[in-house]
Amino acid sequence: MKKIILGLALVLTFIGCSSKSDENANVTPKLVVGESVKDIQLKDQFGKSHKIEDSTYKIIFAFSKDAAHTCNDFFNTQAPTYLQDHNTQFIADVSAAPSLIRSMFILPGLKDFKHTVLLLDDEEKAAPYRKGVNTEKIVVAYILNGKISEVKELDDSKEILQKTIEEQSPMSVIAPVVNEVMGKF
Template identity: 30%
Template sequence: MTKFWMALGLVLLSGAAQALEPGERLAPWTLSDQFEQSYTLDGQLRVLLVARSMDGAKLVEQALAERPKGYLEERQALFVADISRMPSLIGSLFAIPAMRDYSYRVLLDREAAVVPQYAAPEAGVLWLQLDGGVLRERREFADAAELRRALEQLQP
């Protein structure tokens, strides 16, 4: 019986999200945004902002408040939000329509197919600095003002 529990533990651990390390290439993926427009990860992206929760998404919203439309795209940055835990009815009737008023694109990870592979923090935002699709740096933000300052340092 003990062998069974050990084997089960190993299986569960092997399925746990492993943080992507600097020097590793991000696996390609395709997600749709709040307008149902698809985006496929490519080598042109410089910064990927990742949020696992509503708190993280709100932090991005605060950091981008009063920023013009296209602000992230000019900086070759995108934001992906894990909305897999959101009830689909709430998402389709309220949350996603509200996101259409944002001045930035939100890539929606509806099935938790992308966000978990980056081991993003539960309450904050993960910043993945990329070069040609390869991770160069991981940063975590829990403060909107700090995230805003970091985004302002990116040259369009």
């Protein structure tokens, strides 16, 4: 009888702890057209606080380990100012990793990169950015006048990432200027 009660208690414990989908059910997604990015303030891999720069036209999000590795491996082969030169900022979600793993392995590894990595390091803070997008893909949010104008999901490919960042559309030239001018008001 004791074994049955103990087994039942364990099953109920695991059932109560296993569903993460319910805890974020009431979260409002933030990576949607029209959503403001002016309130985003994150720390980088060195603990320095950053806001989304006025001139930013693209924000690259990596929610999965594979997407983050693709982005970091590519950015690490570029000039230290590559992202800034292309009016782009990079945000990596490390919130799913246990804090011990994050502090002992992930953060020290990120400090080796010459590019800035903004970090979503809290699950509650990351949840609205994760909701409604395929977190296994690289997600790109296009910014116009401080608001998201488009969201794209990219395959996990350095070539597609490079092409997306370096595209020379009229908007890629106009938007950073508009964003910077409008950001002053």
